[in-house]
Amino acid sequence: MNRHMDKPIKLTEVCLRDGSHAVAHQFTENQVRDVVRGLDGAGVHYIEVSHGDGLGGSTVQYGKSLINEMKLIEAAVDECKNSKVAVLLIPGIGTMNELKQAHELGAQLVRVATHATEADVSAQHIHKARELGMEALGFLMMSHSVSVTTLIEQAKLMESYGAEAVYVTDSAGALLPNEVRERIKALRQSLQIEVGFHAHNNLSLAVANTITAIEEGATRIDGSVRCLGAGAGNTQTEVLAAVLDRMGIDIGIDLYKLMDVAEDIVGPLIPGSQEIRKGSLVLGYAGVYSSFLLHAERAGKRFNVDPRDILVELGKLKAVGGQEDMILDVAAELAKNDKVRA
Amino acid sequence: MNRHMDKPIKLTEVCLRDGSHAVAHQFTENQVRDVVRGLDGAGVHYIEVSHGDGLGGSTVQYGKSLINEMKLIEAAVDECKNSKVAVLLIPGIGTMNELKQAHELGAQLVRVATHATEADVSAQHIHKARELGMEALGFLMMSHSVSVTTLIEQAKLMESYGAEAVYVTDSAGALLPNEVRERIKALRQSLQIEVGFHAHNNLSLAVANTITAIEEGATRIDGSVRCLGAGAGNTQTEVLAAVLDRMGIDIGIDLYKLMDVAEDIVGPLIPGSQEIRKGSLVLGYAGVYSSFLLHAERAGKRFNVDPRDILVELGKLKAVGGQEDMILDVAAELAKNDKVRA
Numbered sequence: 184m185n186r187h188m189d190k191p192i193k194l195t196e197v198c199l200r201d202g203s204h205a206v207a208h209q210f211t212e213n214q215v216r217d218v219v220r221g222l223d224g225a226g227v228h229y230i231e232v233s234h235g236d237g238l239g240g241s242t243v244q245y246g247k248s249l250i251n252e253m254k255l256i257e258a259a260v261d262e263c264k265n266s267k268v269a270v271l272l273i274p275g276i277g278t279m280n281e282l283k284q285a286h287e288l289g290a291q292l293v294r295v296a297t298h299a300t301e302a303d304v305s306a307q308h309i310h311k312a313r314e315l316g317m318e319a320l321g322f323l324m325m326s327h328s329v330s331v332t333t334l335i336e337q338a339k340l341m342e343s344y345g346a347e348a349v350y351v352t353d354s355a356g357a358l359l360p361n362e363v364r365e366r367i368k369a370l371r372q373s374l375q376i377e378v379g380f381h382a383h384n385n386l387s388l389a390v391a392n393t394i395t396a397i398e399e400g401a402t403r404i405d406g407s408v409r410c411l412g413a414g415a416g417n418t419q420t421e422v423l424a425a426v427l428d429r430m431g432i433d434i435g436i437d438l439y440k441l442m443d444v445a446e447d448i449v450g451p452l453i454p455g456s457q458e459i460r461k462g463s464l465v466l467g468y469a470g471v472y473s474s475f476l477l478h479a480e481r482a483g484k485r486f487n488v489d490p491r492d493i494l495v496e497l498g499k500l501k502a503v504g505g506q507e508d509m510i511l512d513v514a515a516e517l518a519k520n521d522k523v524r525a
Numbered sequence: 526m527n528r529h530m531d532k533p534i535k536l537t538e539v540c541l542r543d544g545s546h547a548v549a550h551q552f553t554e555n556q557v558r559d560v561v562r563g564l565d566g567a568g569v570h571y572i573e574v575s576h577g578d579g580l581g582g583s584t585v586q587y588g589k590s591l592i593n594e595m596k597l598i599e600a601a602v603d604e605c606k607n608s609k610v611a612v613l614l615i616p617g618i619g620t621m622n623e624l625k626q627a628h629e630l631g632a633q634l635v636r637v638a639t640h641a642t643e644a645d646v647s648a649q650h651i652h653k654a655r656e657l658g659m660e661a662l663g664f665l666m667m668s669h670s671v672s673v674t675t676l677i678e679q680a681k682l683m684e685s686y687g688a689e690a691v692y693v694t695d696s697a698g699a700l701l702p703n704e705v706r707e708r709i710k711a712l713r714q715s716l717q718i719e720v721g722f723h724a725h726n727n728l729s730l731a732v733a734n735t736i737t738a739i740e741e742g743a744t745r746i747d748g749s750v751r752c753l754g755a756g757a758g759n760t761q762t763e764v765l766a767a768v769l770d771r772m773g774i775d776i777g778i779d780l781y782k783l784m785d786v787a788e789d790i791v792g793p794l795i796p797g798s799q800e801i802r803k804g805s806l807v808l809g810y811a812g813v814y815s816s817f818l819l820h821a822e823r824a825g826k827r828f829n830v831d832p833r834d835i836l837v838e839l840g841k842l843k844a845v846g847g848q849e850d851m852i853l854d855v856a857a858e859l860a861k862n863d864k865v866r867a
Contacts, residue, residue: 359771360702360733384729386771387764391702391733410800422729422801425810429701429728438810439833446803456798458752459764461788468767468780491781 190377190402192434195229195294196222196420197381198449199259200271202411203235204473206454208248214452215255219262221444222408226436227420229292231269232259235413237296238270238277238285245276253284260289267291271322274304279311286315295341296322296352298503299329302337309344320379320403321346326366327357327470328501334366335373348377348403353392356385356414356463357470357498363392367399379403382418384410385467387459389418390426397432408441408449410457414466414473421445469494471502478507482514492517532719532744534776537571537636538564538762539723540791541601542613544753545577546815548796550590556794557597561604563786564750568778569762571634573611574601577755579638580612580619580627587618595626602631609633613664616646621653628657637683638664638694640845641671644679651686662721662745663688668708669699669812670843676708677715690719690745695734698727698756698805699812699840705734709741721745724760726752727809729801731760732768739774750783750791752799756808756815763787811836813844820849824856834859 199215215232222230234240234252241248259268269292270285271277282293293312295305305321312319321341326334338349351358351366358366363380370378380396382389382405393404406423410416421441428438466473471494479497483490496513541557557574564572576582576594583590601610611634612627613619624635635654637647647663654661663683668676680691693700693708700708705722712720722738724731724747735746748765752758763783770780808815813836821839825832838855 357771359768360736386768387726387729387732387761388768390729394702419729419801422806425806426701426728426730429699429810439831442803442806442833450802457800458798459761460792461784464764464767464784468771489781491784 192397192402192404192432193228194420194434194436195231195269195403195405196227196408197231197405197417198407198409198411198420199255200231200233201235201413201417202407203233203248204413205411205416205457206452208234208241208246210248210250210255212250212254212258216258216262217448218444219259219266221440221448223263223266225440225444227266227441229269230259230263230266231271231294232256233271236276237273238281240273240276253288256285256290257288269294271296272308273297274308279308282308282311283315286312286317290317292318292320294320294322294350295346296324299323299326299334299337302340305341305346306344309341309346313345319346321349322352322381323349324352324354325472325503326351327353327355327362331365331369335369338370338374342374342376346376348379349374350379350381350403350405351396352381353383355470355472356383356389356467358382358388358392359386360388360391360395363395364399367396367401371400377402379405381405383412383467384415384417384419385459385463387415389416390423393418393423394426394430397427408445409453411449411453415459415463416457465491465494469498471498475502475507475510478510479514482510486514486518488514488517534739534744534746534774535570536762536776536778537573537611537745537747538569538750539573539747539759540749540751540753540762541597542573542575543577543755543759544749545575545590546755547753547758547799548794550576550583550588552590552592552597554592554596554600558600558604559790560786560794561601561608563782563790565605565608567782567786569608569783571611572601572605572608573613573636574598574632575613578618579615580623582615582618595630598627598632599630611636613638614650615639616650621650624650624653625657628654628659632659634660634662636662636664636692637688638666641665641668641676641679644682647683647688648686651683651688655687661688663691664694664723665691666694666696667814667845668693669695669697669704673707673711677711680712680716684716684718688718690721691716692721692723692745692747693738694723695725697812697814698725698731698809700724700730700734701728702730702733702737705737706741709738709743713742719744721747723747725754725809726757726759726761727801727805729757731758732765735760735765736768736772739769750787751795753791753795757801757805758799807833807836811840813840817844817849817852820852821856824852828856828860830856830859
């Protein structure tokens, strides 16, 4: 264990943001209040509240929210005695105005998220957040799909814009523990600021990857109670808390209270189950965005190709969001090459 | 990676044995036939078929099986073209006669399971199995609760009886990756025979622990498709297969076929969900048998003590199955000491 003790570990609970995907953005104000009250009582440091795709995500393209996220942020702030409310912002989806509004409602931290090769689009939003007096952190999505060298370059850009931490964000749940280790280690060596880690559980490695990140010095970690997040969910917070307790690492969260929030408050909100199913598994295996899944299934049917082969190929090509057209090309190519898996 | 390449890795699928707990021992013959046909087609090496508590487990105490396990073993053997059928036997529950009968029906491998301090009770059954021409492996349950030194001693006993492999069996899903590493490493260094690993997912570490075991040279590994096993289930086989594939380790199983078995055949058999809930989490956290849970809840109510504190205390005392009386004593003691958690 070579965890650096310079900063305490801070947990951001994402079940009300990443988990928004899992409930098709249908959180009610009362649900948010109940969850926040429970998490605040358990001592969670930050609670992220936003549309699943961040501020401004409530659109036809990304899924309409039942309740305006600003109302939910206001309610969350109202319920917090100690926890701080965080928001997510993806430049291109969320705007400066929305950031300002969230800040005025009491959000104290923003994570500005970009694709792992596009840190440069985060500059303005990080500047703005710092100017507003918010904590501003960078979030490098799909971190598995770029080399460690690229990741360092991009993280340094975010640092230069004023980010106070940069996250290795495993959006597709595709990273293996040794890949997390090498990324966190590299960022710890290259940055002056804190390093964070955000996992997805598509390969059932979220908890293991998070403790690996902590061992390597990550001090900003993410969890979602009952795994309520996109795909197979994130690092299950109450499980992580139990594991950290067994490891002798105290992050100041009350394990039993957190377990009760999971069982009694968040559990009943889950529409299906957060088990690892075929869909989420193949996303982690292929290392692609979840938005590709439906397109790949359609293309597979049209070209008589296994959709999994399409997704694996897209993963190799490092396709990013917005490149859904590429899916048909890949399917056609696979069909032509007779690479159809029997 | 210091995996020893002397023996190929062999997977035993336990969803029809450990998973028997998850379906309250209500598997039908047709269900077993469907699952075995799928697993055999995917290239799984061994398929374990027995009552959840092993041969002879169908009792009022352990739960009555819907269908006699011998009938299920026979059906499984009938469906196998390449896979071999394995059985579990816990001395004291299963008998020599049942072992002989399973062998006559075509079971080719037996895992003789004892508590991690009681390997000596496995001698006769291992001898008998070898005499019958079966593969005989030792299974040290609750391996987390004993020192590495004790584990080595007990494993050596099993080796001396003729066991061809000994498993580190994490019955409570309580081991952390570094604890798995040290145990597998120690057994690899101390034994001439193969070393195996059987996980439970109560702390969401089953896949990570299994790949750690493989890195340290374990060549006998267990998985349960869709996590169908006691507590939070075992190492989810199709997820493990995807992870091993990403690691470049080929164990000769067809990933896509396995994913299809999981989604289309095993998934529909799951009565609830295999998510990590409060009950399974606390078992992993405390490191105790699942049979203690209900007793602890009752005792907690009676003495106004949090049942989790009772379980944690039992874990510290290294209580084993059959010591359920101890639960009331612990609860009374906790109440007296006013250790009640507010």
